[in-house]
Amino acid sequence: MTTEKIFENEQDFIEQYREACMTKYGSKFEECSSQEQFYVLAELIASKARAIQTSSHTKEEKKVYYFSLEFLLGPLLDNYLINFGIRDLVAKGVESMGANLEEICRQEVDPGLGNGGLGRLAACFLDSMAHEGIAGYGNGMRYRYGLFRQYIEGGRQVERTDNWLANGFPWETRKDGSSVLVRFGGQVVRHEENGHFWFTQEGGEIVRAVPYDVPIVGFGGKVVNKLRLWSAEPYTEDFDLDAFNAGDYARANKFRSDVEAISTILYPNDAGEHGRMLRLKQEYLFVSAGLQTILRTYEREFGQDWANLGKRVSIHTNDTHPAMCGPELMRILVDEKGVGFDEAYQICKETISFTNHTVMPEALEKWPINTFRNLLPRLYMFIDEIDRRYRDNLATHLSPNDGNWTSVLEKTAILWDGQVRMANLSIIFSHSINGVSALHTQILKDTVFHEFYEMMPHRFNNKTNGVTHRRFLCEANPSYSKLITEAIGDGWLDDAMELEKLVPFEQDASFLEGMEVAKKADKERLAAYVKQTSGVVLDTNTVFDVQVKRFHAYKRQLLNVFKVLDIYNRLITDSSYNPRPTSFIFSGKAAQSYTFAKEVIRLINSVADVINNDERVNDKIKVAFVPNFAVSNAQLIYSAAEISEQISVAGAEASGTSNMKLMMNAAITLGTLDGANIEISELVGPDNIKIFGLHADEVDALRASGRYYAWDMYNSDRDHLGRIVDMLTDGTLARLSGNFDSIHDYLMVDNDPDLVMRDFHSYVQAWSELTEFYGDRAAWNKSALHNTAKAGYFSSDRTIREYMADIWHI
Numbered sequence: 001m002t003t004e005k006i007f008e009n010e011q012d013f014i015e016q017y018r019e020a021c022m023t024k025y026g027s028k029f030e031e032c033s034s035q036e037q038f039y040v041l042a043e044l045i046a047s048k049a050r051a052i053q054t055s056s057h058t059k060e061e062k063k064v065y066y067f068s069l070e071f072l073l074g075p076l077l078d079n080y081l082i083n084f085g086i087r088d089l090v091a092k093g094v095e096s097m098g099a100n101l102e103e104i105c106r107q108e109v110d111p112g113l114g115n116g117g118l119g120r121l122a123a124c125f126l127d128s129m130a131h132e133g134i135a136g137y138g139n140g141m142r143y144r145y146g147l148f149r150q151y152i153e154g155g156r157q158v159e160r161t162d163n164w165l166a167n168g169f170p171w172e173t174r175k176d177g178s179s180v181l182v183r184f185g186g187q188v189v190r191h192e193e194n195g196h197f198w199f200t201q202e203g204g205e206i207v208r209a210v211p212y213d214v215p216i217v218g219f220g221g222k223v224v225n226k227l228r229l230w231s232a233e234p235y236t237e238d239f240d241l242d243a244f245n246a247g248d249y250a251r252a253n254k255f256r257s258d259v260e261a262i263s264t265i266l267y268p269n270d271a272g273e274h275g276r277m278l279r280l281k282q283e284y285l286f287v288s289a290g291l292q293t294i295l296r297t298y299e300r301e302f303g304q305d306w307a308n309l310g311k312r313v314s315i316h317t318n319d320t321h322p323a324m325c326g327p328e329l330m331r332i333l334v335d336e337k338g339v340g341f342d343e344a345y346q347i348c349k350e351t352i353s354f355t356n357h358t359v360m361p362e363a364l365e366k367w368p369i370n371t372f373r374n375l376l377p378r379l380y381m382f383i384d385e386i387d388r389r390y391r392d393n394l395a396t397h398l399s400p401n402d403g404n405w406t407s408v409l410e411k412t413a414i415l416w417d418g419q420v421r422m423a424n425l426s427i428i429f430s431h432s433i434n435g436v437s438a439l440h441t442q443i444l445k446d447t448v449f450h451e452f453y454e455m456m457p458h459r460f461n462n463k464t465n466g467v468t469h470r471r472f473l474c475e476a477n478p479s480y481s482k483l484i485t486e487a488i489g490d491g492w493l494d495d496a497m498e499l500e501k502l503v504p505f506e507q508d509a510s511f512l513e514g515m516e517v518a519k520k521a522d523k524e525r526l527a528a529y530v531k532q533t534s535g536v537v538l539d540t541n542t543v544f545d546v547q548v549k550r551f552h553a554y555k556r557q558l559l560n561v562f563k564v565l566d567i568y569n570r571l572i573t574d575s576s577y578n579p580r581p582t583s584f585i586f587s588g589k590a591a592q593s594y595t596f597a598k599e600v601i602r603l604i605n606s607v608a609d610v611i612n613n614d615e616r617v618n619d620k621i622k623v624a625f626v627p628n629f630a631v632s633n634a635q636l637i638y639s640a641a642e643i644s645e646q647i648s649v650a651g652a653e654a655s656g657t658s659n660m661k662l663m664m665n666a667a668i669t670l671g672t673l674d675g676a677n678i679e680i681s682e683l684v685g686p687d688n689i690k691i692f693g694l695h696a697d698e699v700d701a702l703r704a705s706g707r708y709y710a711w712d713m714y715n716s717d718r719d720h721l722g723r724i725v726d727m728l729t730d731g732t733l734a735r736l737s738g739n740f741d742s743i744h745d746y747l748m749v750d751n752d753p754d755l756v757m758r759d760f761h762s763y764v765q766a767w768s769e770l771t772e773f774y775g776d777r778a779a780w781n782k783s784a785l786h787n788t789a790k791a792g793y794f795s796s797d798r799t800i801r802e803y804m805a806d807i808w809h810i
């Protein structure tokens with residue numbers, strides 16, 4: 001692999017770094033704090049990246065714009081040093097200046113631009129698009145505050161403002177010159193002249209959308225793309241001087257803050273926060289602003305050749321948040337570029353594609369028609385007309401007398417029951433609709449979008465998710481990566497399929513021992529972090545069993561904590577019980593409004609409090625909750641994990657991606673046959689994964705039968721499962737912050753919607769078999785290595801190549 005020359009040599013780097021410190025702070029390097037040293041280095045690397053960005057692509061290359069309301073980037077400095085191939089050079093340079101690169105990298109804060117899996121996928125895709133060398137750009141929102149910083153107080157999740165921009169974001173450049181205007185509200189006015197008519201929008205509120213560009217450095221450093229993030233600002237500086245002079249400062253600033261509110265907060269993506277007006281404004285702002293600049297660039301390069309837009313540009317919509325891309329592109333083409341309605345619709349369909357991320361019909365995004373029409377009157381006219389034509393067209397295929405007709409419309413129309421249904425809008429405006437794992441896509445075809453699939457099967461396809469192995473293996477796990485590179489060379493960074501070359505090393509005892517040493521070092525690193533952040537002291541000789549992800553009922557952290565309680569109860573009641581000593585590590589945020597998920601967090605912390613303070617069991621089990629899960633600490637956790645808990649109720653998890661990151665890091669999956677776990681299991685084979693629980697079709701059948709009774713589960717095992725349910729309310733776990741009546745009722749009154757109690761026994765059994773296997777260190781390490789060796793398929797490079805071939809046609 002050849003890399004661009006960023007610095008001539010170590011001396012050149014040192015000179016440039018010293019000079020940059022002087023320029024920014026007027027101080028010598030040695031006089032700068034670590035934080036200042038970080039900002040200077042990040043800005044230096046960002047400037048190198050921008051210089052390469054300008055010459056990365058020719059105008060003839062097809063451009064992909066990935067529209068996503070979230071990009072969960074994580075810290076960028078270390079990653080960009082790796083991608084530029086200069087991490088060693090910089091580390092040595094910094095060391096000879098008397099400082100430490102790791103310490104400098106630790107100063108970087110996680111950008112608050114995403115929630116979890118969906119946003120991280122978008123970030124992995126940016127990395128892989130740059131690696132594949134395509135002109136692939138991100139389009140998103142620049143939130144002033146991230147979701148929240150999570151603290152644990154008295155066992156409870158406490159949310160505090162995530163002021164991630166407090167010290168500035170060194171990677172971004174504000175592009176005032178590329179600002180565009182976005183209009184909300186007002187009226188549509190019809191004009192007519194010589195039989196021609198057209199529409200304009202008048203009045204309403206005009207907002208200035210200002211872009212901030214972040215360079216995206218591809219591995220090898222040859223291609224640098226960019227992520228464009230939009231910020232909302234007042235169009236005119238409508239400062240109310242009279243109000244200010246009269247002492248009414250709040251009113252003086254009112255207009256500014258109303259507008260700026262649009263880009264102030266990141267909404268949770270998983271807690272029914274739909275329906276908030278600000279959210280709809282965010283969605284329209286980043287869609288409209290993104291499309292306006294895309295078309296401006298296109299027009300500059302290709303003139304008014306709109307018919308070929310779809311051949312030169314792909315617009316990919318990540319979930320339904322950018323669903324307005326279709327009607328907004330039509331509005332611009334028809335109202336501003338003079339393209340006819342039918343042609344504009346064809347162009348939209350050719351240009352736009354859509355990824356769905358959820359199988360839960362109740363999670364599909366909808367907006368009340370009245371809200372929508374008042375906020376976006378002209379856009380609504382296009383939606384209304386497209387919906388009308390869709391219905392007419394359907395009538396030519398199905399007779400309105402056909403009983404089927406209404407049921408198809410009920411599922412597929414955009415406008416229904418006073419609502420704008422965003423998934424249907426996305427589908428009707430896209431030439432490609434994909435799910436994110438084989439099972440997920442099958443469920444879309446069979447149920448969620450079945451009627452669409454029947455009508456247009458060719459539009460549906462699967463693109464199993466992936467993750468960037470350069471961040472989640474190479475950067476996250478330096479000790480293991482070094483071992484891998486010594487064994488098979490560094491070609492795997494470029495081509496993750498080369499990890500297969502590790503297979504012969506499964507027979508190599510000294511390699512397997514090296515693996516164990518590396519894992520131990522990673523566990524020490526994590527244990528130090530856990531101690532510092534949660535106060536819990538973990539023994540690195542125990543198994544590290546990890547479940548880290550957003551808190552959600554369907555992900556079943558509750559099932560995991562039931563297993564922990566079962567082990568605890570057995571240890572206390574049965575002196576012959578001898579489980580493998582294990583550290584149970586949890587991390588993740590619950591949406592602020594998601595009461596049940598927050599109660600599960602409180603339960604885990606209460607269980608941790610009881611277990612960690614019980615001397616009778618302390619040499620066997622400990623429980624740690626790592627606060628404020630984010631990409632930065634995720635990297636520490638994934639690399640140190642030995643068991644990867646992927647235990648969602650089958651049929652609920654679209655794909656999962658932490659399952660992939662953990663397998664790369666040689667953790668063995670303990671999971672249900674859900675999402676991408678199924679593909680992991682097919683790739684590694686049944687001996688190298690531990691599967692338990694109901695399958696998706698069994699879950700469906702059991703629910704449909706109406707014959708599942710949580711009380712039967714309770715009564716059939718009073719000693720173990722029943723005992724745990726009792727503990728929720730009998731005071732055993734109440735010391736820290738009280739009992740858990742609502743969780744008890746969720747199980748016993750709401751009849752255990754996620755089948756926690758149904759899968760409990762097979763889960764406990766699977767865990768004990770898996771930890772039994774752990775005792776054979778050679779066999780375990782062989783199996784763990786096999787997981788890394790087969791993880792190449794789950795590189796997002798592979799996923800992106802599939803998008804390029806099948807969806808974007810590059």
Ligand SMILES: *Cc1c(COP(=O)(O)O)cnc(C)c1O
Pocket residue numbers: 115116117120548549550629630631634655656657658659661
């Ligand atoms: C990968 C990742 C996720 C997604 O985890 P799942 O287990 O797939 O839900 C969430 N948050 C962060 C920080 C991640 O890196």
